[in-house]
Each structure stands twice: as C-alpha cells, then as structure tokens.
Amino acid sequence: xxxxxxxxxxxxxxxxxxxxxxxxxxxxxxxxxxxxxxxxxxxxxxxxxxxxxxxxxxxxxxxxxxxxxxxxxxxxxxxxxxxxxxxxxxxxxxxxxxxxxxxxxxxxxxxxxxxxxxxxxxxxxxxxxxxxxxxxxxxxxxxxxxxxxxxxxxxxxxxxxxxxxxxxxxxxxxxxxxxxxxxxxxxxxxxxxxxxxxxxxxxxxxxxxxxxxxxxxxxxxxxxxxxxxxxxxxxxxxxxxxxxxxxxxxxxxxxxxxxxxxxxxxxxxxxxxxxxxxxxxxxxxxxxxxxxxxxxxxxxxxxxxxxxxxxxxxxxxxxxxxxxxxxxxxxxxxxxxxxxxxxxxxxxxxxxxxxxxxxxxxxxxxxxxxxxx
Numbered sequence: 001x002x003x004x005x006x007x008x009x010x011x012x013x014x015x016x017x018x019x020x021x022x023x024x025x026x027x028x029x030x031x032x033x034x035x036x037x038x039x040x041x042x043x044x045x046x047x048x049x050x051x052x053x054x055x056x057x058x059x060x061x062x063x064x065x066x067x068x069x070x071x072x073x074x075x076x077x078x079x080x081x082x083x084x085x086x087x088x089x090x091x092x093x094x095x096x097x098x099x100x101x102x103x104x105x106x107x108x109x110x111x112x113x114x115x116x117x118x119x120x121x122x123x124x125x126x127x128x129x130x131x132x133x134x135x136x137x138x139x140x141x142x143x144x145x146x147x148x149x150x151x152x153x154x155x156x157x158x159x160x161x162x163x164x165x166x167x168x169x170x171x172x173x174x175x176x177x178x179x180x181x182x183x184x185x186x187x188x189x190x191x192x193x194x195x196x197x198x199x200x201x202x203x204x205x206x207x208x209x210x211x212x213x214x215x216x217x218x219x220x221x222x223x224x225x226x227x228x229x230x231x232x233x234x235x236x237x238x239x240x241x242x243x244x245x246x247x248x249x250x251x252x253x254x255x256x257x258x259x260x261x262x263x264x265x266x267x268x269x270x271x272x273x274x275x276x277x278x279x280x281x282x283x284x285x286x287x288x289x290x291x292x293x294x295x296x297x298x299x300x301x302x303x304x305x306x307x308x309x310x311x312x313x314x315x316x317x318x319x320x321x322x323x324x325x326x327x328x329x330x331x332x333x334x335x336x337x338x339x340x341x342x343x344x345x346x347x348x349x350x351x352x353x354x355x356x357x358x359x360x361x362x363x364x365x366x367x368x369x370x371x372x373x
Contacts, residue, residue, distance in 0.1 A: 053089050056276065058268075061095045061110075062119035063103035063220055069240035069307065071096060073300040074173055075119075081287045086280055092117065103220055107267070111166050116272045119173060119264050123201025124219075130349055131158045134363060135174070135263030136203040137345060138210075138338035142371050144174035144261045145298040150366040151263050152290040158359060167267035171288040174297045175238045176304035177258035181251045182234020183227065187324060189333055198223060198235035200262070206341045207259070211334070223247055236260070239307035240300075248311050255324045256308070257334065 060079060064070050071094075079092040095101075101109040103124045110118040122129040123136065132155065134140075141147035151172045160169055180186045184195055192212035199205040199215035208215040218226045218235075226232045228250040235247060236259050242248045266288070273281065286292075312323050326334065342360060349356025 053087075055088070056090045056272075056280075058090065058092045058116035058272065059095060059100065060092050060117040060119075061100040061106055061115040062264075063096075063098045063106070063121065063124075064119065065097045065244045068244040069238075069300050069303040070173060070175055073303040074296040077299070078171070078287060078292070078296055082284055085283045085287060090276075090280060090284065098221060107167070110267050110269050113269050113271065115269075117170070117266065117268050119266055121200070121220075121262070121264050123204060123262065126202045129159070129163045130352065130354060131163060131359060132263075132265070133201060133203045134345065134359065136201060136207065136260045137342055137363075138207045138260050139258075139335050140339075140342065140363065141261055141367060143298075144176055144301045145294040146367065146370045147174045147261050147263060148172045148293040148297045149290055149370045150363060151265075152293060153366055154359060154362060155265070157362070158355065164265070164267065166270060168270060168273040169265060170268055170284065171266040172263060172290075172293040172297070173266060173300075174261045174263045174293075176240060176301045177261050178236040178238055179242075179257055179259070180234060180236055180255040181242050181247050181253070182232075183230075183250075183252050184233050185253045185321070185324070186234065186255045187326070187330060189337060196231070196233045198226060198232045203341065203345055204236070204260070206344055207338050210338045210341055212337075220245070224250060227251055238262075238304050239311055240304040242311055243307050248314050252320050253324070254311060254315065255326065257326055257331075259334075259338070 060075070062075065064075070075094065075096075079094070082090055082092065095115065100115055101118075103121055106115070106118040107120045107125060107128075109115045110120075120129075122132045126133075132151075134154070135147065135151065141150065151174065155164070155169060155172070182195075182197075185191055186195075189212055192208075195213040196216050197208045197213040198218040199208055200217075200220070205215035213234075216226075216232050218232060223235055223237070224246045227235065227247055234251070234253075236257075237245070237247060242251075242254075248254075276284070308323065315322060346356035346360040349359065
C-alpha cells in the first residue's frame with residue numbers, strides 16, 4: 001500500500017514540474033514579436049480593373065456640300081479638335097449635303113434624336129426663329145468672325161431660353177460674305193428691275209425687294225438647276241458656295257458687294273448632351289462657344305476669299321466678263337437702299353410682341369464693340 005502511494009506521489013510531483021516548465025517556456029510566436037504574414041493568413045483582395053471610358057458616337061447632319069470651304073475650314077477641324085480633346089471618347093460622324101436630313105428639317109431631326117448634332121439655317125425655317133433672322137441684315141457686319149461673336153451674344157440674351165430651349169447650343173457658323181452671281185449684270189440699282197433672285201429666307205427677300213428685284217424661294221441644293229434652267233436670274237452666294245454649287249458654271253456675271261453673311265447655328269440633342277459627363281461637356285464647349293465660333297469662321301473666311309481667284313480664273317477661261325467691283329457711288333446707293341431693311345426687320349418683330357428694337361440696338365452696339373478689337 002505504501003509502495004502504491006509513493007508511485008502516485010511521484011507521478012503527481014512529476015506532472016506538476018512538467019506543467020510549470022510548460023508555462024514558463026515562451027511560445028515560438030512570442031519570441032519573434034508581432035504576428036507576421038509568415039504566421040498569419042489574410043484574405044486576398046484582387047486589384048480592381050479600371051472601367052473603360054464610355055465612347056459616344058454622334059451623328060452630325062448638315063446641308064453644306066463636302067467641297068464647301070465651311071466643311072474643310074470649320075466643321076472638320078472643329079469635330080477633330082473635340083475628338084482629340086476627349087481622347088476619342090466623343091466621336092463625330094459627318095452627314096453632309098443633306099445625306100441624312102434636308103436642311104429645313106435639321107432642327108426637328110436634332111430635337112427628335114434622328115441626329116445628335118445639326119447645322120440649322122434660320123432662313124430655311126423662315127419665321128420659326130424670328131429673333132435670329134438678323135444674320136442676313138444687309139451691310140451690317142464687317143466680317144464673319146465679328147458676326148459670330150455678335151450672334152452668340154444675342155442668342156444667349158434672347159434665344160437660348162425661347163426659340164432654342166429644346167436643344168443645346170454649341171456654336172455659330174457664319175459663312176463668308178455673299179456676293180452677286182447671275183446671268184444678268186448687276187452694277188446699278190436699275191439693273192435689278194424685273195430680276196428674279198434666289199432667296200433663302202424672309203429677311204433676304206426684303207433685301208432683294210429693296211434692291212428692286214423679285215425674290216424666289218429656292219433650296220440650297222437646287223441653286224445650280226434653278227440658274228441653269230432660268231428659273232432664277234441670279235443669287236447672292238459666298239465665293240466658296242459659288243464653286244461648291246457649280247453656280248459659276250451656269251452664270252455669266254459676278255459682282256463683289258459683300259452684301260451679308262448668312263449665319264447658321266450648331267445644336268445638340270438635349271438627351272445626348274445630358275448623357276455626357278460634365279467634363280466632356282466642358283471640353284466640347286471649350287472648342288465651341290463664342291471664341292471657337294469666331295476662330296473657325298475667320299479660318300473659313302480666309303479660305304473662301306481664295307476662292308474668288310478660282311472664279312475669276314474660270315470666268316476668264318470661259319471668256320466671261322471679269323468680276324465687277326462696285327464704285328464708291330454705287331456702294332453708297334446700294335447701302336442707302338438696303339439698310340432700310342434693318343428697321344423693317346425690327347418693326348416686324350415689335351408688331352409680333354418681340355423685342356425687335358432692343359435687339360437692333362444691341363446689334364449696333366455689339367458690332368461697334370467687336371469691330372474695335
């Protein structure tokens with residue numbers, strides 16, 4: 001019995017000594033300090049893959065022919081600048097020469113979404129944009145760049161919340177000055193008596209009437225055939241457009257007069273605009289707006305002026321009379337006749353309850369302001 005008790009006692013003592021040693025000996029982890037990746041496993045987190053930037057493929061519709069200076073000097077450089085600045089997030093496909101929609105239907109096509117961007121000619125929608133039909137007020141603007149700035153300012157004040165409230169205004173495109181081309185000479189006011197002259201809108205019609213001619217509505221795409229068949233005797237077009245439409249080939253006379261600069265506005269579908277990020281919207285407007293419009297209009301004017309030489313050469317080769325330049329007396333007579341249209345336009349707006357007189361006053365002020373710079 002004593003021997004059994006001694007064995008038990010020895011076992012108990014030995015076990016106690018073993019436990020004491022175990023508690024006193026530090027663990028391996030404790031001897032190397034804080035827990036490390038060698039002894040601790042963390043959840044694996046994958047690096048997120050960047051989301052590819054969305055690309056916007058936009059359709060740009062206009063009536064201008066591909067060979068017109070406005071396309072090469074304005075539309076193409078402008079859209080290219082937007083594509084580069086947006087790193088091709090915004091891509092713009094051109095549909096010129098009415099290939100997608102007729103000129104008179106472009107605004108509705110933009111509103112409906114048939115096209116994303118459109119070039120709208122107020123004259124092709126006579127009476128629809130009455131506040132903006134001042135572009136063809138005769139002998140008012142010294143050049144197309146000045147008119148672009150004036151037009152932009154007037155539009156911001158009077159039209160973006162009225163006539164253009166259903167679209168986003170991007171830019172203004174003012175073609176180079178319009179000059180006379182036709183199958184009858186045009187030097188003195190008496191030359192216009194009984195002359196049938198192409199018109200693209202109401203204000204232009206008033207100018208033709210003030211000169212003593214008879215205005216006839218003819219679409220831009222039909223100018224060549226109208227001259228060729230004798231439907232009209234003449235038209236007022238930029239040098240570039242005379243070449244683009246082929247009007248020079250079916251006309252015998254040309255007179256340099258710089259009568260007016262027709263203005264178009266470039267607009268975007270509202271939903272398309274709202275779908276763009278604020279950053280993309282800013283980039284587009286940095287290439288557009290008042291300054292962008294003036295820059296590209298000035299570039300177009302330079303190219304168009306060079307077209308005059310081409311027409312002069314073509315007339316010479318065909319043994320036609322050279323381009324005629326009005327004398328000082330003739331210029332004064334033309335101006336006295338056509339500037340009566342200014343007040344007629346303003347009074348017509350007033351009669352419709354629109355601020356015609358205020359717009360005319362602003363036009364005079366802005367022309368003087370921008371011409372002085």
